[in-house]
Amino acid sequence: MKHVKVIATGGTIASLPKNNEGVSASLSGKELIKKIGIEGDIEVKSSVTLGSYTFDYKTLYCIAVDVIEALKDPNVQGVVITHGTDTMEETAYYLSLVTSNYDKPIVLTGAQLDASHSFSDGAKNLSDAITVAKSEKSIGVGTCVVFGGFIYEARDVHKVDTNALEAFSSPGWGPIGRVDNQKLIFKRSINESIFIPLEVPAPVALVRLGIGLDGEEFKRLTNGYRGVVIQAFGRGNAHSTITEVVKELVSKDIPVIVTSRCIRGSVLPVYSNGGGIDLEKAGAWFAGDLAGEKVRLLLGLLIANKKSFNTMQNILEKVV
Structure with a gap:
């Protein structure tokens, strides 16, 4: 029945x-x-x-x-x-x-x-x-x-x-x-969801930025993780000292994804002096308007499924 x-x-x-x-x-x-x-x-x-x-x-x-x-x-x-x-x-x-x-x-x-x-x-x-x-x-x-x-x-x-x-x-x-x-x-259509095989997600650092959180603290908070998600300021900005840490992480094939602390609107590389443009140049990816907590799960699943660095970037572009 x-x-x-x-x-x-x-x-x-x-x-x-x-x-x-x-x-x-x-x-x-x-x-x-x-x-x-x-x-x-x-x-x-x-x-x-x-x-x-x-x-x-x-x-x-x-x-x-x-x-x-x-x-x-x-x-x-x-x-x-x-x-x-x-x-x-x-x-x-x-x-x-x-x-x-x-x-x-x-x-x-x-x-x-x-x-x-x-x-x-x-x-x-x-x-x-x-x-x-x-x-x-x-x-x-x-x-x-x-x-x-x-x-x-x-x-x-x-x-x-x-x-x-x-x-x-x-x-x-x-x-x-x-x-x-x-x-x-x-009343409205839905976004097409991508399929990722079931796994226990790998641990991913989720760092919500605030005034005074600089590169040194960011490095401590992300140490030992295989992936990092930044809940950045506004359009996707961070303190200028964080850029070098992001560059170092990416050089080790540790993906860094930028989201926003805001609950509405998308992140885009617009600002310099530590802003989104500098984070993009350092190798960070941008997650549109997808919430940081959800990006963390997505990235954890991709890592657990042993997806390559480039494949993870391509999948992120499809879901945001």
Whole structure:
């Protein structure tokens, strides 16, 4: 029988207060479905039961294995993943890369209010996610986040509010659609995602620049890594002393990719005196408007797949 596979990973949607020690993920997938009263043709599996802020690369890999197993089942129409909101956008992007060879939708959702609240947003979000996962309109959509009634593409989605119920957005682009009374409305096309074989990503340094972070500190923060992502100022700029460190890293075939601290807009080599032009001359690549956290996952996957320096650059150009 055709059905939706729900893979539970914990998060606020599966969390309850515990003995005045704070809120933590505790409900299994089946317990979650029962508690929030979701019915229909669904199959449930608990992958992990964690707050997403505790995830590591191996957690992502294990979730992806469960997702791919579900996608291979001809009776599964689509996959829903219940997930913590803190790192949902990163898991979504990782899955979009390693599962883009499938047409079935992969939908991530969660909650801002834990399961003890009678008015928690988890039930509505999960119901909407299941609606998306089982709809023929979602074939080819790939991986997305469904939250607060809206559908967001994995590449562009960001968590933009710490506690508001409308927690996610795609700054500069907006949602690709919405769910209205169990009806799907898609309003824009999505970017084609490149396929990268499943691996545990290699560690990549992610350095967010700030005033006073110079080349010496940057060198310490990137020491020992096989790849580096810079969340640079504005259009893609850095302190002038960082340029020499970038040049040294690139000379050792360690890729350095420039992103922005801003949540909207693309990086481009425009400014000199340590700005983007100098970083480009030093050998750094520019990641358009792709978020630093997602570039880190992309680069980690490419390194883990033993892609050549030139191949990594070519793939980056295709996804940004």
